[in-house]
Amino acid sequence: ETGVTQSPTHLIKTRGQQVTLRCSSQSGHNTVSWYQQALGQGPQFIFQYYREEENGRGNFPPRFSGLQFPNYSSELNVNALELDDSALYLCASSSGGGSYNEQFFGPGTRLTVL
Amino acid sequence: AQTVTQSQPEMSVQEAETVTLSCTYDTSESNYYLFWYKQPPSRQMILVIRQEAYKQQNATENRFSVNFQKAAKSFSLKISDSQLGDTAMYFCAFNYNQGGKLIFGQGTELSVKP
Numbered sequence: 001e002t003g004v005t006q007s008p009t010h011l012i013k014t015r016g017q018q019v020t021l022r023c024s025s026q027s028g029h030n031t032v033s034w035y036q037q038a039l040g041q042g043p044q045f046i047f048q049y050y051r052e053e054e055n056g057r058g059n060f061p062p063r064f065s066g067l068q069f070p071n072y073s074s075e076l077n078v079n080a081l082e083l084d085d086s087a088l089y090l091c092a093s094s095s096g097g098g099s100y101n102e103q104f105f106g107p108g109t110r111l112t113v114l
Numbered sequence: 115a116q117t118v119t120q121s122q123p124e125m126s127v128q129e130a131e132t133v134t135l136s137c138t139y140d141t142s143e144s145n146y147y148l149f150w151y152k153q154p155p156s157r158q159m160i161l162v163i164r165q166e167a168y169k170q171q172n173a174t175e176n177r178f179s180v181n182f183q184k185a186a187k188s189f190s191l192k193i194s195d196s197q198l199g200d201t202a203m204y205f206c207a208f209n210y211n212q213g214g215k216l217i218f219g220q221g222t223e224l225s226v227k228p
Contacts, residue, residue, distance in 0.1 A: 033214050042118075042205050042218030043159075056215050090159065094214065103216065105151075105159035 002027055004093050004106035012112045013081050021076045021109045025093030031055070032074040033103060034066060037088040049074055050096075078111075086113045116141045118208050120219035127196045128227055134181075135191045135222045137206030146210035148182065148189045153203040153221075162204070165189065196226045 005024045013019050025032050031050045035043035045058035049068035063079040072093070078085055088110050092103035117140045127133035139148070150162040165173045165182050172180050177197075181190045193200055206219040 031214065033216070035216075040221075042207075042220050043216070045215040045217070048214040050214075058215060088157065092159075101214075102161050102164070103214070104161075107156070107158045 004091060004104050006089075006091055006106040006109050008109060009107070010110045010112075012114065014114050015081055015083060017081050018077065018079045019081060019111060021078075021089050021091075021111070022073065023076070023091035023093075023106055024073045025091075026104050029093035029095050029104070030072050031094045031096060031101070032068055032072065033092045033094070034074070034076050035090040035092065036060075036085075037090055037108070039087070043090055046076065081113045083113050086111060116143075116208055116210065116217050118206050118217050118219035120204075120206055120222050122222045123220070124223045124225070126225040126227055127193075129196055129198060131196055132192060132194045133196055133224065135193075135204055135206075135224065137189045137191070137219055139187050139189065139206070139208050141187070141208065141210065143210040146208060148180075149207040149209070149216070150178070150180070150189075150191045151205045151207055151218075152200075153205065154199075155202070159205070163191065193224075198226050198228060200224060201226045 007022045033048040034046040037043040047057040048055045052068045065077045068074045088108040090108045092105045094101040094103045146167045148165045153159045163175045177194045203221045207216045
């Protein structure tokens with residue numbers, strides 16, 4: 001069974017640029033959630049995709065957008081990057097769009113905005 | 115608004131001893147779920163234990179157990195027979211079925227010393 005994978009591992013961008021982060025969900029999972037984890041903080045929920053539809057969104061501006069593909073992999077896009085977007089971005093996959101199903105996390109993508 | 119508070123930024127324990135990590139939360143919901151996640155230095159977050167609020171019996175997973183006090187909105191994690199591999203950040207998290215959104219605390223960094 002393949003776990004959750006994310007790419008790239010590290011990324012350096014400059015302010016104002018756009019970035020796309022990718023996540024492959026665990027086999028059999030149809031739900032992907034994205035979180036932003038600033039240094040020394042707990043993860044903050046960005047949004048969740050369930051069967052290719054957005055199923056919930058946290059307190060993030062519209063320049064954070066996402067997509068889920070028919071194979072349930074997902075992308076997180078961030079436009080007009082700001083310095084405060086520097087963080088570890090985690091994706092988590094689960095089966096079902098609810099809350100109790102265990103979310104399996106990927107290793108994360110470390111984004112640095114200069 | 116739902117909040118999760120972990121008041122112990124850092125803790126240390128000797129190998130084979132017992133340690134308790136604290137977590138309090140605030141919600142007006144009557145049914146919800148609580149989790150403890152472990153994030154080792156390699157970053158991949160894994161679920162340690164979970165508790166459904168309507169279940170009065172405290173959850174147990176091998177050396178890990180919780181003390182769930184619903185009236186006090188407290189959810190502490192006890193690790194018995196601590197092992198070096200338990201060294202990690204531990205996050206308390208809360209969910210009440212709002213689109214899979216996990217709300218995390220700030221984390222407690224646990225060091226197990228030989």
